[in-house]
Amino acid sequence: MAGILATGRAPVFAQGTTVHWLRWNDFVPASDQLLRKELLPAAEKALGIKINLETVNGNDLQPRITSAIQSGSGPDIIMLFNNHPQIYSESVIDLSDIAGRVSEAEDGYYDLCKSNSADGQKWISLPWTIVGAMIAYRKSWFDEIGSSTFPDTWEKYREVGKKLKAQGRPIGQTLGHTFGDAPTFSYPYMWSWGGTEVERDGKTVNINKKEVIESVKFMTAFWKEAHDEGGLAWDDTNNNRAFLSQTICATLNGASIYIESLRNPDKYITEKGAQLKTDIQHSPLPKGPAGQFAMHTYFSHVIPNYSKNQDGAKALLKWVHTKANYEPWFVSQKGFATPPTHEWEKHKLWEEDKVMAPFKIAGLLGQTPGYPLPSSGKKAAEVLTKYIITDMYAKAIQGAPAEDSVKWAEVELKKVYS
Structure with a gap:
């Protein structure tokens, strides 16, 4: 690649090669604009190929790859979330050569990347980024009810949330079938009570135990006392809109809410006249x-x-993961996306806005579905895509006894792991 860029000569591909790249509609619109207007035209010139970039709602990506694999035709490069690549390990090509180059050049991948993207023998997907899940919250509203720092336990968060909901400022959270905010809430919540799938x-399902039942009972009360109860039906955009319209006090999210408030500072004004x-x-x-x-x-x-068009697709991934090409995209994200390697922890972007500081090392701190297993394999991916853990809590919130919700999850998990 260095030779190609140095000479300005494109590699030789079949005449008229077009690489179809399918991605999500980015929650940071500026990044999609950068891809379309600057980065991909530069890649086309450098590589001598045509690139067809298609973006869709994130929840539509998995149905698209399933349909494409079943039909034997479709996009040449497909973005996937979390451990979903594990489901398709036998239907995708080995990307170990590119992954090895990126890892060597950028101080190594985070462990969670390998857990999600490697199947023990090869890299079945190429890590792109990690979107850190943190609770965005209204500092002044928490201060008003005497919480000068964010609650550090679930019990404290429940009490604070109860007070804020009484003022018409509930917590906003989804437990719906949506790829981001629901599992990144329900899985860590279960783990924090001592439960695992x-x-x-890697064989024994032991979810039906006291600790998990207690977590479900707590969540059921916590939801009613402190949450916007309509959140069960939300996708990954509803909580953004609710927070920006100032109808919720806190929500688990990437940094997209804050970044949108930066992008349009005069559009989002608090009840006291300050910029949100x-x-x-x-x-x-x-x-x-x-x-x-x-x-x-x-x-x-x-x-x-x-x-x-596998050769062209691999060339595009190599090109876009070259540091000089990846950096403009990363900067356009303003910290919403954390790169998958340690090298980027040293980037000056993290020093420019202290509000974004917690996201700097998101890649170091996250566990993956299937925890405590070291690798998030195909079975854990099936559990995730079926929303079994999320639904265990949602069913109880909708009225099922906690014991029945946990028993249901146990039965479903045994179908996968048996």
């Missing part, structure tokens, strides 16, 4: 009886083995 042997951006802070999830945990939304790309 499977034991360390001055009243947003970020905090990790509270700790529970078993400790404090996090799960972050992970992004990577696969090349399906049906692709007739």
Whole structure:
């Protein structure tokens, strides 16, 4: 690649090669604009190929790859979330060569990248980024009810949330079938109470125990007392809109809410006439009886083995992951996306806005579905895509006894892990 860029000569591909790249509609619109207007035209010139960039709602990506693999045709590069690549490991090409180059050049990948993107023998997807999940909250509203720092335990968060909801300022959270905010809340919450979907042997399902039942009972009361109860039906955009319209006091999210308030400072004004951006802070999830945990939304790309443009697709991934090309995209994210390697922790962007500081090391702190297993394999990916953990809590909130909700999850998990 260095030779190609130095000479300005494009590699030789079949005449008229077009690489179809399918991604989500980025929550930072400036980044999609940068791709379309600057980065991809530069890539086309450098590589001598045509690039067809298609963006869709994030929840539509998994149905698209499933359909494409079943039909044997579709995009050449597809973005996937979390451990979803594990589901398609036999239907995508080996990207170990590119992953190895990026890792060597950038001080190594975070462990969670390998857990989600490697299957034990090869890299089945190429890590793209990690979107840190933190609680965005209204600092002044918390101060008003005597919480000068964000609550560090679930019990404290429940009490603060109860007071704020009484003032018409509830917590906003989704437990719906949406790829980001629901699992990045429900999984760490369960772990913090001592629950896991499977034991360390990778076979034993032991979710039906006192600690998990207690977590469900607590969540059911916590939801009614402190949350916007309509959140069960939300996707990953509803809480953004609710926070920006100032109808909720806090929500687990990436940094997109804060970044939008920066982008349009005069559009979002508090009830006291201040710019909303001055009243947003970020905090990790509270700790529970078993400790404090996090799960972050992970992004990577696969090349399906049906692709007739595999060489062009690999060349594009190599090009976009070259530091000089990746950096403008990373900067356009303003910290919403954390790169997958340690090298970027040293970037000056993290020093420019202290509100974004908690996101700097998101890649170091997150666990992956299937925890405590070291690798988030195909079975854990199936559990995630079926929303079993999220639904365990949602069912209880909707009226099922906690014991029945946990028993349901146990049965569903055994179908996967047996």
